[in-house]
Structures are given as C-alpha cells and as structure tokens.
Amino acid sequence: MTTQAEIKTKAPMDWVTTIFLLTSPLVGIFGSLYFYLYDTIHLGTWALFVFYFFATGMGITVGYHRLFSHKAYEAKAPIKLLLLLFGAAAFQSTALEWSEDHRIHHRFVDTDKDPYSIKKGFWFAHIGWLFRKRKYVQQGVQDLVNDPLVLWQHNHFYSISIFMCFFLPGLITMFWGSFLEGMFVAGFLRLFVVHQFTFFINSACHVWGERTFSKEQTARDNWIIAFFTFGEGFHNFHHEFQSDYRNGIRWFDYDPSKWMIKGLSYLGLTYNLKKVSEEKILQKTMFLKEKETLHKYANVGEEKLRHWEEQLTNLRESALQEYQKWKQAKQSSNESEVGVLKKNFEQTKASWEKLLGRPLFS
Template sequence: MGSYLTETGELNTENECSKDNIKPLDSLPRKLQIIYRYVISFSCLHLAALYGLYLCFNSAKWATIGFGILLYIFAELGITAGAHRLWSHRSYKAKLPLQIILMVFNTLAFQNTAITWIRDHRLHHKCSDTDGDPHNASRGLFYSHIGWLMTKKSERVIKQGKTLDMSDIYSNPVLRFQKKYAVPFIGTVCFVLPTVVPMYFWGETLNNAWHVNTLRYVLNLNATFCVNSVAHKWGYKPYDRNLLPTQNVLVSLAALGDGFHNFHHAFPWDYRSSELGNKKYNITTWFIDFFAWVGWAYDLKTVSKKNVKARAERTGDGTDLWGHNL
C-alpha cells in the first residue's frame, strides 16, 4: 500500500481500498457491535439540546443566544479550516499563531481530538464509501451520520487505518498539546468557559447557559455529520457522477462551505473546497483568505478552472451546484 500523502503533500485521490473492499451492498457484513454507552451519551446530548432550544424561546437572554451563534462559527472553523483543510488535506500552510487559533477553535468543537479526526478523515478519503471507510455512506444515512460513532470500528477500518502516513500530524507540537491535555483542555474550552462567560458577564442562569451551549455543541456535531451523510446522498454531481458525494447548498451553509462535496472529493487538495473558486456561502474560504492577507496562511493550493471544467466534461452529470445544466 503506497503512502497516503503524495510527495508534494497532496492527498492521493485514488480510492486505494476499492479493489479490496467494495462489494455488492448485500454481501457486506451487516452485524455491528453497538457501544451502548455512546448510544446513551448521544441520546442525552440531543435531549439536552432540545431543552436548550426550548430555553432559547422561553428564558435565555439574547446575549446568550448571540454568544452561542458566535461560538458555533468559531467551532465550525476549527473543523473546516483547521482539522479538515489545513491538517487533513494540507491544502494550505499556516503559521504558528493561526495554528494555535485553529486548535483552540477545534477544541471548542470537540469532535474527539484533532489527531483522531484527521486520521479518520484521511481514511475516509483513502477508502471513500467502501467498508474501509469509518463512516461508509454505503451502509445508509443513519450509519454515515452518527451510527458509526455508536458502533465498534470494523477490522477493515482498523487495518486500513494502520497504513496511513500520519507523521506530519504526530510531529505537530500544537496538535500534540491538544491530545496530551485533552480532558482538562477540551472540558474547559468546550463546556466550562461557554457556560461561565454568560453567567459572569450578563447574569445568565446556570441552567440557561449550560443548555444553550449544549445546543450549540450538538448543532456543530450535526453540521459535520451532515457532510458525511446528507452530502453523500442528496445533491448534484457536476464533477464526478461516479462518486457518492454531492453538491449540497444547505449542508454548505451549515458547515460554512464544506458542502460542495462532489467538488471536494474530486479535488481534495483545493483549499477553497468549492467549485470554480466560488466563494459564495463559503465562510471558511473567506476566513483562510483573510489570514492569507494577514500573512499567517500561505501556499494556498487550487485547481485551475481549465482542469475543473475538463473533469466536469469528462465525468460530471451535466449539472452545476444548483442542478442546472452546465
């Protein structure tokens, strides 16, 4: 098995698992080992989030709601601009101050440590939608959305994960810090501070502050989950009709630009992660462009319009993002 990262630092877009893993859906092993403590944890989180939504309409202060929206954006950027485009795909480079900001934002999102997230995402691209993919969309919408986190990883996922080149990530001191101090650091950044700040600065109640932040956290989770599930099922395929990932505007709005998913799987090294350099509804690209202007982001990788159009003409379904004929 070859290295997952090419010598130029770009991701190998070839699905290396296809020959070994892809089978007719009916022949895939369907028995899953459920981890019941995770089922209970996610269930309780979503119930608490629903209560937080109720409090937003009933008793939470506007400042608390606005603070939650701001934290949602920061946390989402920690996934999209940080764990995804910077560290998973190396589609651009970031100086230390920006890396620290993105690590803190990623901690606010708390989707495991960034190192674990990156490993799973690189494996997702290496074995996309096969049985070596951690959230294999071929297993259905619920599994690719959240079910994969409630079940034990398959032997094939574990086996393929061991073949990844993660040397660049394991040697990153910013990400090593997050992993080393994961429990106190994530607990403080994701849960304690977002609860204490509204209580201290504008007199919010503990009940409101805690549950509104839980709502924010669960919305962040599901925005990312939708990229793995909804954007692998509904939408258009202007660049490669043979891939499951699609262009989905609603997912891109929720995930700050990461729902242009057919483009992304066709060209995973493009820092814009959107078609033809389109920056509409792509807050993450705006964020990276701003720090490129500041000088903290550099070596931004892109695909030329000529190559994008050639790929669309060769393998696309004849539509654009909105489903219109190209």
C-alpha cells in the same frame, strides 16, 4: 437482517460516545427551554451562541478538515492553536483521530474500509458509525504526530474540550447572567446543532446534489447543504480535488471556510493556499459532460457515436489550448491581445457546446 456472523465481526459498542450523543441534545434543549420559560436568555448569550456556532463548526471545517486532514494550506501557530481549541469544543474527537478517519474516508470512499461509508446507509454515515469503537493505529498521519500542537491537543483532549465546550461559555455569560445559561445555550444546545450540521457532510453530502466533477464516487455538490455545513456542501468538487483549500470554487459559492482561510492569508496568518488549476477543472467538467451526453445517445450506433466523440475530443482539446494561451498572455501581454485570446477560447468552447447539444446524427 443482521446475521449472527455479522454481529460477531462488528466492533464493540462505544457506550460513552453513544450515551453522550443521545443525551447531550436533551440537556441542551431542555436546559435552554428552562431558561427561556422560567428565567431569561440574554441577547449576549444568543450572540455567544452564534459566535460559538461558527467558531467551533469552522474549527472542524477550516481546522480539522482542510488544514490537518488535507494540508490544503498552512497556518501560523496562533491560528493552529485557535482551530485546535475551538475544534475540540465541537466534541468530534482529537484532530489526529479525526484526520486518520478522514484520510481513510477519501482513500476508500464507498467501500467497506470507508469508516462512514454511505453504502451502509444514511443513518450510519450520519451518526451510527460513531456508536461503535474505532481502532486508531496512527497510520498515514505521521505528519500530524510530528506536530507538537496537534499532539498536545490529542494528549489533553478531554480537559481542553470540556473546558472550551461547556465551561468557557458559562464563564463568559457570568458577565451578564448565570454560568448555567451559557453552558446550556452556547454549550450544549450549540453543540447539538454543530454536531448535526457537520454530520451532514458525511451523510447528506453523499446523497443529494450534483456530480459535476466526478462520477466515480457518491460525493455531491449541494449549495443548500453548503449553507448548513460551513461551505462543505460542495463535496463532489472536494472529493475530486481534495488538496484545494476551497470547496465552493465560484466566488459567490457560500463557503465561509474558504473565505476565512483567504481572509487570514491577507494578514499573513495562513499561507501556501493550494488551488487546483482552472484548466484542470475545465478539462474534467468538459470530459464528464461529453461522457454523459454520449451515454445518453448510446443507441444510435457505434460508428456515429465514435465519430461524434472524436470531434468533441478535438474541439475540447483546442478549447483547452486556447484557454492556456489566454491564461499565459494574462500574465505578460497587453490588454488587447488578452481580449483576442479570451474571445478565441470562448468561441472554441461555444463550438464544443454546440456540437455537444446537437448530435451529428440529428
């Protein structure tokens, strides 16, 4: 139950946002339903819905998140502009305010200072936090304040977002249908879906899934959620290695945001793509696996446990050394030498795995 004192400390309600978030889905659903039942929804309008779904969703993930909040890569001005325009059409505030919140989220994740802390409940992290006013002090975002394009979007946010979100889809569908058809289907209905799917990143991605890369916070990896969040479902990796432009690190991990950034880099439109070293990832995952296994067998006695831990640590360290040798050789040596070094690494890692799976005392 909320106490009187707690009510007083809460920020005042943001009624404009609250009413918009609660009514815009109804406009989208009933407006589209009207066209579906009593008029027609042209195939082109559905195509525009899909295009707008990806363009605005990724305006957030590729733009607001990985480019502006995390600086995980750099982009040429035309790409930045497109990301700011379509990001605005996702109606999630300006890139500047979004990034301020998001940088605080990473810094203070799961604490009271986290603006959308999952500790305050699923609903709060999903949408509830938006119902109250936030104070923006432009701290920790000086790099973005200095960016003329980001500032331009910030200063003209409502005209840009209303035009990009509702008017442009309507103007496009006038080529084959009516203005309202585009506004309801590719505008309001699409916005509802994009809102919910991107909100999942703050809610579902902190509740369901694996914690392979870090157990110190609630963020999780979940490929099903990645499917709905433009690749952001690999959130445990992201929280541990936030400067990496990828969230799903294996080539087949569904991460369209990563593919978009990489694809644009071939055209020279994005550059300086940051990637955490594979060695660092390997080291962290092996270390966590060890901790987890040792914790499971904690009741076998301190001495046996310590001995086992020592052996595991030694093997992990040699595996990492072998890995390093193999990686270095890849750049310079001949293929047969690389093959031998690769085998050495794989064998040492296999020994570590064997030792991990077969406790010394069993």
